[in-house]
Amino acid sequence: MSETFVAAPDGGPDGPGPLARLTARCREILGPDAVITDPVRLRTYECDGLTYHRATPGLVVLPESAEQIAAIVRACNEYGVPFVARGSGTGLSGGALPRSDGVLIVTSRMRRILSIDLASRRAVVEPGVTNLAITEAVRDRGFYYAPDPSSQQVCSIGGNVAENSGGAHCLKYGFTVNHVEACEIVTPDGDIVELDRMDAGYDLLGAFVGSEGTLGIATKITVRLSVTPEAVCTLLAAFPDVESGGRAVSAIIGAGVVPAAIEMMDALAIEAAEAAVACGYPPGAGAVLVVELDGPLAAVEQEYAQVERLCRENGAFELRVAKDADERAAIWKGRKSAFAAVGRISPAYIVQDGVVPRTALPGVLAAIDELSREYGIRVANVFHAGDGNLHPLVLFDDEEEGAGERAAEVSGRILDLCIRHGGSITGEHGVGVDKARYMTRMFSDQDLDTMQLVRCAFDPRNLSNPGKVFPTPRLCGEAPGVRKGVHPLVEAGKAELF
């Protein structure tokens, strides 16, 4: 566990410094019951789903409107206090890790579904609404909200926007960014602004979604609703090993079939799932594929015939097809419980998140296997095989001296493998605080400078979720335009570097 940020230098909410002044202002803006300063209650917000990093927030506030958030952010600017937004706290990269010298803005009181317009297939919701609540509100009328992170019962749509969350069905339907039509945001300097995909001008919505809280806070989100498909077909295919399963994935995609989901689990992940939820996957499988097809009935039937044939041709020794919703749930149960299940076979583990081109999967899996042997560390593989998004689970015993460090090293070397194969250090969990240090392995200084240009334009004082995404909190005066002397203020002799 790492206590990432030190205690507030000004003595916290009761001290003499800026945090105390901000606390008083927040009480004026929000009323006293929406401002948390009690150390025990503050402690409950010390981490998100990535519990490795912890910090007790200096102050927690529970606003109920965009106007309140804007007022808090303007006060943060006035007093120079950093702010971090948090939805349900299910993120897996520490993106909502609080700061002990800052305020944590929690959106749990902003849970209203503001409007549903089925004719234009849109819903407008507040950021604290859970992902699943949107589907529940429209399911009876034949619609659903497509992105489905494993945490969808509790995770908030605001957090999904911040992290551009994915899920098993993102292979066919895309990520959060593909299902958000517009956002009202509070900018890092406290303005309320609309970003709309269909507007003229820049599509800043694309840059905002997935910016992990560094470009502002979403306060109202317009999501696209999808029509419930006529038919769904879920099948489980058991293979002797991950290589043959991988070949089946390539054959399916290569044939032009785009399943709603293709998930793969290796032997160790299957073992963990069996131990935890007795999912009853075929004994002796070295890998299983869960393939889900959806769409018009006629198309699903045709695709199913192709998928079955391609699985068998590539070595599947058993195929099961769900005949109803219960059987479908049974097939998914093993996959959906895989992360938590690993706790049954290992005292501790790290969930990694990386991406490789689909065609590089076999080579990368073999290399992970080699790493596992080299370090004597078990790695269970669970992944969204269709889009090359790996979730290796690096298992270790936290009682064992040095095991955590070795596991972290294996985990980091897996990311190096992803980069070397032309992939990415995150597929859907985000960079957060956890992977900021890997950004330099993936990007050139010029690439990072270009991103920082935007960050500095929105947030010149570095107050909006500082310490996340970027490896070095560059002073905005150091942005490339200024460094090279082309910034007009510098050129006109009206500014110097500092």
Add this chain to the structure above:
Amino acid sequence: MSETFVAAPDGGPDGPGPLARLTARCREILGPDAVITDPVRLRTYECDGLTYHRATPGLVVLPESAEQIAAIVRACNEYGVPFVARGSGTGLSGGALPRSDGVLIVTSRMRRILSIDLASRRAVVEPGVTNLAITEAVRDRGFYYAPDPSSQQVCSIGGNVAENSGGAHCLKYGFTVNHVEACEIVTPDGDIVELDRMDAGYDLLGAFVGSEGTLGIATKITVRLSVTPEAVCTLLAAFPDVESGGRAVSAIIGAGVVPAAIEMMDALAIEAAEAAVACGYPPGAGAVLVVELDGPLAAVEQEYAQVERLCRENGAFELRVAKDADERAAIWKGRKSAFAAVGRISPAYIVQDGVVPRTALPGVLAAIDELSREYGIRVANVFHAGDGNLHPLVLFDDEEEGAGERAAEVSGRILDLCIRHGGSITGEHGVGVDKARYMTRMFSDQDLDTMQLVRCAFDPRNLSNPGKVFPTPRLCGEAPGVRKGVHPLVEAGKAELF
């Protein structure tokens, strides 16, 4: 016709000023035959597809690589000369309108397809490659590039990226932004940077695509290739009027069918198409719908039965289905020639481009009809009905005193209608120089400030396609952060406003 920019103040490429120095430098960078200064040859670049705005460029260069473009852009920064990029010049909003005090960077010598990787369904191309050339390179192997602007035989992929171009099939398959996976760009200060959708960090690709040349120049584009659908079904349905056609569109989308395209033409557009290409649409039609379905054969059959029923239920009096590629081409011929065909029934016309929510279509069409009567100006309607993207053609006689002005007024009032109904001033043609003045009708000052923040971050000297998109060329020192005194340079007393 409007000569938008005045002659170069320094006497042009042969004068004593910055343009002359840039010309000399460009000859060093590119060699003499890639630098055009002859006034007659310069004149051929005076406008893009929107011929209403014209300006002879100060200088035209024909680079062959990203490095050459970066060198030219750095020279522009050194001498303070604005630059405009141009692909094939088919844009319809004046986005590639040159500046007489600047250089036009034409990508017509960058026409190489650099790589095709069918396993990962990607192609990497230079910006001057035409849209259709990508499809032609992969068609035999069962793939195609999905976005299909009407100009696809000649328009360049670099221009498509700049304008986020659409086309008839964007209803189902999305716009250019949905089919571009990565771009190498030259930033406005001359760096070469990679933007990749799947990378960690900000998705700046989303903001870059559609930024109309104001955030830099794409020099290498990675596009997604799509699998040719197994079956395509094209049908033409004739309705007594646009209202009944519009109801059929709503019924089809409401039933959960997403056709590849649904195009509508009204009586005047049909009359023009008949006059020009004798497309043989059903006589007496007040409106026709062209509906194209594609996908697996079984699904297409099922959807066809639904579409046919819904068209008939909503008043279609004749339905034709294409039996082969020739008949398909015949159905599309009328629609694809509609813009040009209008020349047969009117000496001059303005092509408008606006968007309304699909559900607002009937009300907006009725209001356009009223405007048409009020001004005594004929308006032919051609539109991508499925996504509410209107292309009203405002007809006038340019020999008639004041007719052009009245047509421009009608055209502007149509945009007001779109905004009032919650739509946008452009669906796929961009803002360019033509619609910059409408931006303030659609956006608040704060919204525009937020976009300008990004523009100023990338292009603090306002050299990259200046005068486009934004209504007022704001000095970057006036960006909101600075105005409010929160910029660190200002706060530290190291910069003043100027």
